[in-house]
Amino acid sequence: MKLVKSLFATTAILAGVAAFGVNANAAEVEHTVTSSDTLTSISLKYYGDTDHVQAIATANKIANVDLIIDGQVLKFDTDKDVTTSSDTTAAAPANQTTSQEESSAATTNTAYSGRTITMESTAYSSDPADALGGGTVTATGQNLLENPMAVAVDPSVIPLGTHLYVEGYGEAYAVDTGSAIQGNIIDVHFPTAAQCDVWGRRQVQVTILDN
Incomplete structure (x- = not known):
C-alpha cells in the first residue's frame, strides 16, 4: 500500500512547514499485534507482499523476526519514499552498512x-x-480476510493444523484443502489474484515446525 501525499506550497514559510508536518505522517501505520499475527502476515496486509518483514522489524527494533508479542503496538511507514532520508544516509557510519548486511543475512538464514x-x-x-x-x-x-496467511495441503501428506514455514512465503498453518491439492503439492493463499500470478508455480522448501 502506498499513500499519495500532496504538499501545497504557500508563500508563508511557517504555513508551509505546518502543511508538511500534517502530511509527513500520512502513511504511518500503528498495528496492535494479535495472537494470529506474524510479521509476514502484517507485511502482506499493509504492503500487499511479504517483502517488508525486515523493514517492519527494524522500525520497531525487533531482533527476532519470528517473535512478536500479543498486544504489542508496531509503528511503521508504508511510504517507501518517506523512509529514505538523505541526512540519515550521509551520517551513517561505515560499520552501519556491515551491521545491516549481517542483520539481513541473519534473517535470510534463520534456522527453522x-x-x-x-x-x-x-x-x-x-x-x-x-x-x-x-x-x-x-x-x-x-x-482469510482477517488472517490471509494460509496453506492448502493434502491432509494425507501434511495434517491440517500443522505449523509450517514455506520458503519465500513465510510462516503459516495448514488450514485448507483443495481438489487439485493431492500428493506432494501445497497451495499458498494471497489476498489478490495478481499476487497469485506473480507467485505462479514453483518448487519450495517446506519446513514442518511442529514437533
Missing part, C-alpha cells in the same frame, strides 16, 4: 527446526477476480 520437504507450490486467492479461488473461510474455519 523441523523436517523439511521439497514440494511443488501453487497459489490461490479469496479475491473475486481469481476464477480458481475459493471463499473467505478455510476448511478449518480460518477467516
Whole structure:
C-alpha cells in the first residue's frame, strides 16, 4: 500500500512547514499485534507482499523476526519514499552498512527446526477476480480476510493444523484443502489474484515446525 501525499506550497514559510508536518505522517501505520499475527502476515496486509518483514522489524527494533508479542503496538511507514532520508544516509557510519548486511543475512538464514520437504507450490486467492479461488473461510474455519496467511495441503501428506514455514512465503498453518491439492503439492493463499500470478508455480522448501 502506498499513500499519495500532496504538499501545497504557500508563500508563508511557517504555513508551509505546518502543511508538511500534517502530511509527513500520512502513511504511518500503528498495528496492535494479535495472537494470529506474524510479521509476514502484517507485511502482506499493509504492503500487499511479504517483502517488508525486515523493514517492519527494524522500525520497531525487533531482533527476532519470528517473535512478536500479543498486544504489542508496531509503528511503521508504508511510504517507501518517506523512509529514505538523505541526512540519515550521509551520517551513517561505515560499520552501519556491515551491521545491516549481517542483520539481513541473519534473517535470510534463520534456522527453522523441523523436517523439511521439497514440494511443488501453487497459489490461490479469496479475491473475486481469481476464477480458481475459493471463499473467505478455510476448511478449518480460518477467516482469510482477517488472517490471509494460509496453506492448502493434502491432509494425507501434511495434517491440517500443522505449523509450517514455506520458503519465500513465510510462516503459516495448514488450514485448507483443495481438489487439485493431492500428493506432494501445497497451495499458498494471497489476498489478490495478481499476487497469485506473480507467485505462479514453483518448487519450495517446506519446513514442518511442529514437533
